[in-house]
Amino acid sequence: MNCLRESAIVAYAETKIMEKSDRDVWELDAEVLDALLERSGFEKAEIDGLVMAGFGLTAAGESFWAQVTADQLGLELDYCDQVHIGGCSATGSVARAAAAIDAGLCTTVLLLFADTGVAENNRGDRSFRREWADPYGVFGPPDAFGLLTRRYEHQYGLDYEMLGKLAVTQRAHAMLNDNACEKLRKPITIDDYLNSRMIADPIRLLDCVMRCDAASGLLMTSRRRAREKGIDKFVTPIGYGERTNFLGGENFVDVTRSGHEVCGKRALAQAGLALRDVASFHPYDDFIIAIMLQLEAFGFCGPGQGVQFIREMNFAFDGDLPLNTGGGQISAGQAACCSHNLTEAVRQLMGEGGARQVRNTANALVSGIGWINYSRNWGTSSALVLAPNA
């Protein structure tokens, strides 16, 4: 039994992605709530669940974040939760909201992904980093991906022009996305990518995501409740998989492998889809090579065949396998608890992609990557398959 299918995403909303917000994070929350109520026709009093993504730099340090936010927004709730799996928190929130609805804990859930971490970063760090990374000046994600990329190149060879092709494709999509961060809405070429300055060799500037401020949100309810409300345009989660600490019980792992190997298969099996059925792909992108690693881990191509696959495919919104049609995080800005690729997929399946609308809206595959661990690739991998009115 697939309880996910009994839930419905009836509305999405997002603020523009900003280099730095001059408005408080709760004001962005309020803007998202307002838009969700306006678009769905729901009243605030009908919302009885709140799921907030826990990857918030502004929220960090406040142990009661979901509750204080509910209070700010005047929400009275039967279910209040915060999902803490880093960049997988947005996709993970959809699965958890669906489970809560299915379990009868609540009927209508506000999913909030809001962060103003550039303007107000309250993050602390209590991880292996204190003793085993900080003393070496390991900066974090760029250095980890530098190590990962160098190792990949050693094992399989790597044509950086093909990574550049992905960067250029996503940038072209951001040009069509009015909500993308303005600073990033300038066209780039493969040469621009190759010539961008090194940050942590072989990671270049144009491999990297830029942290921004924004908020987005979804309103989810049961399929039955959506029908009762006369809503016939909604998006349903039909498959989900998640794996934290992939190979966590081993002492030496191939860093080019990730938990997407297992959670991708699981999500697609639950959705009843084969990879060839995937209509558009919205992978988590903190570094360009993460997209290629996911193409391999999901099984679009074999290990080490990512470059060849990229060479053969057209990833434009009107191409063979539309990729991060809103620009991805790298070209739209990493913001709103890394929910951008998720809200973009929902928008596409509702047929509201505008100038970048994909042709095939049968489904969309969204993924997450959460946290950077020690001498591996990343902490959590997630995969979410969405379908319109399925």
Next chain:
Amino acid sequence: MATATPDLLNDTFDVRRAIKPSSFTQPFWAATREKKLVIQYCRATGKYQHYPRPTSIFTGRKTDIEWREVSGRGEIFSWTVVRRAAAAFRGHEPYVVASVTLDVGVNVIANLVNCALDEVCIGMKVVPYWLPIDDGMHLLMFQPEQ
């Protein structure tokens, strides 16, 4: 007009480090006072693990863990050049962060020192370089085996 300059590597020796060992990592840091490298070993599975954990990552039983002194010899698993550092290391760029596979089969992340950029390669043999830090402890780094 930019001119080509040799890509020189820096070290990070004079960065101030304040290490606060946790209750279960004390043996590692204590051993560094004598420039000895100890790694956690799981008696039940016969495997080593690093970084140090509060229990065996293989069995979940803390009583399976003991500390064993190892040679510290290894080879470069991967490496990167940090060109934009965190605040405490700003101004020391570029320097190398390497992942080193010890001969007991675990990867250790550390700085690679006493090595020119064009010498660094995956598979290069390395040995420990111990940097003195506070309280008589040393920080494990690596340098090319000579």
